[in-house]
Amino acid sequence: MSASALLHLLQFASPALPIGAYSYSQGLEAALESGMVRDAASARAWIARHLHEVMAQWEAPVCWRLMQAYARRDAHAVAVWTERFVASRDSAEFRAETIQMGYSLAQLIAQLEIADADLLALLRQTPEVPLPAAYACAVAALDLPHEAALQAMLFAWAENQVLVCVKSVPLGQVAGQRMLLSLRPELEAAAQHAQTVADDDMGNWAPGLSLLSMRHEAQYSRLYRS
Template sequence: MDSDADFLLLHLSDSALPTGAFAHSFGFETYMDAERITRAEHFQDWLKVLLKVQLTSADALAMRLLYAEPTLQELKRLDARLHAGTPAREVREANTRMGTRMAEIVAETYGTPMVAQYLGLINQRELSGHPALAFALATHSIGIDVDRAIHAHLTATVSSLTQNAVRGIPLGQMAGQRVMFAMREPIAAAVTRSAILEEIDLCSGDPGIDISQMIHATQRARLFMS
């Protein structure tokens, strides 16, 4: 086992990593407001759809494409595609915030040159920023396999959303742990599915989830920023 690779994955996948993920529901709060998510089973069903469609076709596929061509030109292209392919303004802003923080953390702690370049371009507003791309740059730089990197990123995202559901719905802590355990197979399936997707599939979404994320912007009372 590569201790440096293991440490980086555990570090960047830590739910305590200060990327601001705790402030975002990515649309499940809209379903809460409509009383369509009121318990763990409802949230788990929503999370499976988000993972299978949006997170696989955007985050996972973008990471895989960047691994295939880890150049600055490809990074810029994928950053632009991810931003343009996210219909909901709040989710675009969430990705920018979290992507910037992830890049700052990686650049500061690991000194990864391309992440530092990425952060500079984000700060100059030439690029938007996305956490999946910053994560992929960090894991690729240390030689972590793409499937392992995608699995870690998706697991971290699912974990963050589950903790937000524990606070927001609210769910009990043990209910949240049961959701996490139930998501292990869908996460593995998402990694496998991302390998058979093609460029044309990048950012192919689910209309219901996209619309719920847009509606959240006009929700009168809310706990989350997206």
Template sequence: MTIDGPSHNPGHLTSGGLMRLMTWLSPSFPVGSYSYSHGVEYAVEDGRITSSASLTTWIEGVLEFGAGRIDAVLFCAAWRAVRDGDENALVDIGVEADCWRGTSEMALEATSQGRAFVSTVQKVWGDGMLVRWADKMRADDRLPSYPVAVGIAAAEADVPLRDALTAFLHAMAANLVSSAVRLVPLGQTDGVRTLASLDKAVASAVETAMKTDLVDLGSCAPMVDWTSMKHETQYTRLFRS
């Protein structure tokens, strides 16, 4: 049996594209996503996340108003720039990504994962637009941002935007659920129940991002930013953010 390779038809997800996407967003892909909680650790400490219901509400907020919204729009812009062959636009998008990090730990979360993602993709699949973009970012004394990097890779592999972005945001939500399962703690079944309850929020975030231009980008999740800042000085910590 053969696996379909890239089809150069971004409207159709091939089996090869699906396998590539699943590999990139798998917990086994070495970007260290398991070490970040995006402020969830302090939100649990402060009694703001105590159950599956409160966790669902928190992640819905991240997707609709916070980093989920920001990252999704950046992802779309990067994907489209690759399809247009516009490498200069990719640099501008990378710079834009730097400006949309509310705290030092969120910046670390984005750039550490972005750098690890680029490094692994280069070692496994070789050089391409993703690596050239990352090199240009470094030449400007900047680090590659994770959502932009994954968006570039998805476009290069001919993975359709909607499929790629849905998988990316689902993985973001799953990582936050996983951190809360360990911190609250929640049972595994409650964790899966929470993730299942976020299907509509992920789908809505995808639709919104695909219709949002970079010039209209904005966020309104001050409580998430606050928990991230408080996490920087939290006495006992399991996570890096």
């Protein structure tokens, strides 16, 4: 990877990107409230299971297909996978999360003027833009290597989950970094799986996570929006 591509990737996978990722826990806060996550061991187990059963099985494979579709300027494939991803959000919070962050990233792409007119037209062809579609558009606009971009997406997700645990379990900063370091081989395996899983084997079947998300919508005291 060239130095410029690496720097672009670091920027667009950074928690500092102004799309609000820090304000979501993706069900983790509800797991903390219920006592399912209570210490470093249970936090790591939660993140790893979410990674392999949801991220590697659905979110990352959809992102991988969207990156390829944007690279080919394939309007049909972009529309199909964008609509499928939005339809897969099975709670109001999960749907609002991806639409809000997708909208924010799409606006940022336009304001930074990194995408050509064709890419912007592909991005705007559906009424709702989820985060994976906007991210895939940025990857195409900056001509980033797809494998590295997928790994960066998964790392950014894991980093945000660990930060939730650092603030809310709570864990120490060193414990959080130790956990993130220990997840490296699992992140690599998830990225590899996402690139090879067949369409018919994809899925986001995680009823427990869905129920926690719905419970979180009515949770009395909360710091995160999901």
